[in-house]
Amino acid sequence: MHLIPAEHADRRTIDGHRVCDAIAAIGEPGHVRSWAGRFALLSDPGRLALLLALHRAGPLAVSDLAVACGMRDPAVSQALRLLRTAGAVAGEKEGRVVRYAIVDPVVADLLGHCAGDNGPTE
Structure with missing residues (x-):
């Protein structure tokens, strides 16, 4: 499954499947913000x-x-x-x-x- 956003589809990748894995690992922006907020509390x-x-x-x-x-x-x-x-x-x-x-x-x-x-x- 390709998760590369349409606005970045024209960009060259070296390991496309790993890019898709990385995008999947990052997940939703709201989830990332939530974790960043927790880490900010601890910083x-x-x-x-x-x-x-x-x-x-x-x-x-x-x-x-x-x-x-x-x-x-x-x-x-x-x-x-x-x-x-x-x-x-x-x-x-x-x-x-x-x-x-x-x-x-x-x-x-x-x-x-x-x-x-x-x-x-x-």
Whole structure:
């Protein structure tokens, strides 16, 4: 099956069948954007530290996350706001305390790889 778009059909290819395989592997643009968004969340060291802390320790409050990650409370709150908007974390209120946890299973799986949950990475 040839997946080369009509607008590129006139372009020369070396391994046409591999080009078709590559196009199939890339898939839908929306799917690619979704994955790129997840990786963008993980690309900031502060957000990644917060997510790794939540991944390993479970639900934590802003002040506890700040201490664990060596950040200030406002920076943690700002990062969590972004992570909440992206659907990666959610907060659960217990009295006056809000504890945050990872709710996106794909992000949790990626963090498992980052944290070495799936064996050595080096």
